[in-house]
Amino acid sequence: MIAVRKDAVANDAPPVRPSATELDRLLGDASPAEIVTQALKVVGRDKLAVVSSFGTESAVLLKIVADVDPAIPVVFLDTGWLFQETLDYRDTLIRQLGLRDVRTIHPLQDNLARQDADRDLWFSKPDECCRIRKVEPLARALQPFDGWINGRKRFQGGLRATLPVVETDGTRLKFNPLANVTPDELEAVFTAANLPPHPLVASGFRSVGCMPCTSRSEDDEDARAGRWRGRDKTECGIHTVATS
Incomplete structure (x- = not known):
């Protein structure tokens, strides 16, 4: 088990969390459930979040959590x-x-009105579309x-391909169970x-994101070949x- 260290000098100092490097070494061979359990112990429920797309493989992590x-x-x-199938699957x-x-x-409506009023940013500038529709909203949601x-x-x-089990994301710990x-x-x-299963799996979608940037994948393709x-x-x- 991983203990949250106490400061050796000041008994009333706040607990010192293990670093991402320490946690990755200690949890490298742990089961997904063990990793989630330790994330909960190290960070605490009020300060730990799960980010889920409710996509084709999301049910497994959500079941473990x-x-x-x-x-x-x-x-x-x-x-x-x-x-709509993704929204229904979430429910x-x-x-x-x-x-x-x-x-x-949700994305900020002011950002959408200013930068994507015609809803075609996904085609002309996909990175910018993802920034205002995903990156900024997530950064906002993870602030607490x-x-x-x-x-x-x-x-x-x-x-x-070289994903660690635990890494840093700005000032946060990021767990990949x-x-x-x-x-x-x-x-x-x-x-x-x-x-x-996600409702779109039966139609050949092996990885599901936003509608304009998601297509079906063939059996001999990487599961994410249909993304962008x-x-x-x-x-x-x-x-x-x-995200910090």
């Missing part, structure tokens, strides 16, 4: 461009898993928190927990830009 503590806050970014998983504190966050949990996996490739899991292990959790297809872009920015 719910089993540890269903009251951990869950942040969901509604960009204004999501599939389904909230009910089935008993999640108690899901916070739906000292740590956050997300569902990235190494097998997704690209910038995620599913970093080490395999596709087969994800599927096993879906089956064992009787988790419903035909562009160099592979990430929306919430995992490559510090």
Whole structure:
């Protein structure tokens, strides 16, 4: 178990949290549930959030989190461009898993009116579209928190291939409980927990984001091949830009 250290000189000093490097070393081979449990102990429920897209693989992390503590806050970014199926899936998983504190966050209307009044920014400047619809809203939503949990996996490739279990994100700790899991292990959790699939999976969508920037993926393609297809872009920015 990981202990939160006390200051050796001042007995009344606040606890000193382990660093991201220490936590990554200690949790490198831990199970996803153990990582979530330790994140909760180190950061505390009031200062820890889960960020979920309620996408095709999201149910696994949300099931693990719910089993540890269903009251951990869950942040969901509604960009204004999501599939209705994703919004419906969010509601389904909230009910089935008993999640108690899901916070739906929206872009600032002033930003949308000023920078994307014609709703075509996704085509002309996709990075800027992601910034005002995802990166800025997430930074705003995470302001009260000292740590956050997300569902990235190494097998997704690209910038995620060398993903640590714990890293820093500005001044926050960022936990990646599913970093080490395999596709087969994800599927096993879906089956064992009787988790419903995202409604678009049956239509060939293996990774789901915003409607204009999401397409179907072939079986022989990477699962995220349908995201920003035909562009160099592979990430929306919430995992490559510090949120503090």
